Amino acid sequence: MGSVKADTLLFRSIHSIIQFARTVNYDFPVFFAYDGYRKISGSEPDVAGGYAYLMLACYDLTDNSLYLDEAKKAIQHIRGKGLNLSYELQMSGAAVAAGGKLYRITGDADYLKLSYLALANIMRHCWIWESNYGTAVDYSTFFGMSPMPSANVITMKEQYETWDYLREFLNTAGPELPADFKILLQGFIDYTPNVLFYSLPPNLPEGARWTSKSVYDSQNDNSMYIPYEDLRDGWRKSGQIGQEIYGAGGVLSIAAVLKTSVEEAGEKRMPETIVLHQNFPNPFKTITTILFDVLPDNRSRKRMIQLKIYNTLGQEVRHLRKGQTAPGSYLFQWNGMDQTGRYLPGGVYFAVLSSANQTIRKKIILMR
Structure with a gap:
């Protein structure tokens, strides 16, 4: 695997953990x-x-069946817990991913059912609504996740770890998943970066930030991009x-994954001439940012590019860009108004980017 010292330290630790798990019969205490x-207790x-x-x-590291057998034994202990499985939601996320991996290794669909159980517990504690009241008129909580059943807040660390586990599960078990499960998973995956954006103090409206000492007698520095441990609804x-501090790496982790995903997708679809990124934030209430790239071709010439907004009836409601465009990255903002300056009703819209030989569409959700 690499360093002998690292191997020794890792596997001594692992075998202590196995001894502990067996001693408590996989019923891990607080x-x-x-x-x-x-x-x-x-x-x-x-x-x-x-x-x-x-x-x-x-x-995966050793191909030693001892570890596979331990995984099979342990995951059986989430069975029968119903909607009372979760203690900390990122562990429920790990259970989802573990069930998917065991299904892929063994072909036993019972492991998928255990993944569904853990996924149901996660969705039970997701905020599948928008807190469009109070100060939350200016930020989004849609598809946030409470870190624990008793915690009515959204927290960076627990949600970004769960986000990573569910992405892995979708990649592992995706083809076999029912359509409604895929919709829930994709919703969580798509909206998590948007929600966690607002856990960073500078991204919240000033009136939504706590300025007194915290419950732990600490003082927030609201100018720093260190996430709050409690993103709340609009009344609080x-x-x-x-x-x-332990959640501060979440932003970098998500950004690295998204950047890699975009680069890999670009490699697979080459030769492309344009790339339309998902607008941010999404859903939005007052203004959203749309970013697109015009890729260089072998002549690096300008091309006719159009960026329009359509409603669900296919009617054009706003024209943001039309003209000869050189290779590069371009950013436009849309305020939810139509071409005449009237506010459009809340609902689903589509940003459509087109060139002579390519058209790309992204869904935008406007909240009112």
């Missing part, structure tokens, strides 16, 4: 004593899924719990 792995049922995911990662100011 509090326990290190000496003898004695359970003190509490239970985190979804950690059995996180443990299964860890064992599968070890199996965000940041009352403080800023989370």
Whole structure:
């Protein structure tokens, strides 16, 4: 695998974890004593899924069936938990991904059912509505996720980790998933970057930020792009719990994944002449940004490019760009108005970018 010291440290740690899991019979406690792995109190049922995911990662590294067998045993312990599986939602996300991997390895569809159970628990705690009241008129909470069943907030760390697990599950088990499951998964994946954008204090309207000391007696620095531990709805100011250092890497992780995805997609579809990116934010209420690229061809010449907004009836409502356009990146903003300056009703619209030989469409959701 690489460094002998790293291998030794990793697998000594792993075997201690296996010993602990077997001692507690895969019913992981909230509090326990290190000496003898004695359970003190509490239970985190979804950690059995996180443990299964860890064992599968070890199996991928070593091809040792010991780890595969551990994963199979552990994930059975989420069975029967119904909608009370989740303790921390990112562990439920790991359970979803672990079930998908086990299904892919074994062909046993029962593992997919266990993934569905964990996914149902995640969706139970998602904000599948828009908090378009109070200060949230100027930011989005749609498809945010509470980090724990008892926490009525949105948190960077838990949601971006869950986002990564669900992306993996969709790639692993996607062809076999029912259509409605795919819609839910894709909704969570598409909207998570938009929601978490607003967990960064400078991106929130000033009136939505907590300026007093946090519940932990810390003071927020609202000029720094360190996420709040609590993005809230429009009636409550965000940041009352403080800023989370351990979630600060979420933005970089999501950005790296999205950038790689765009580059890979571009490689697969070459030769393209234009690329239309998803507008941001989406959904939006007051203004949204649309970015497109004109790619150089072998002559790097200007081309006729048009960017228009259409409604669901196929009617053009706004013309944002028409003209000869040189290779490069271009940014336009749309304020939800039609060509005459009238506010359009809330609903679904489409940004359509076209050149002489290519047309690309992206869905835009306008909230009113």
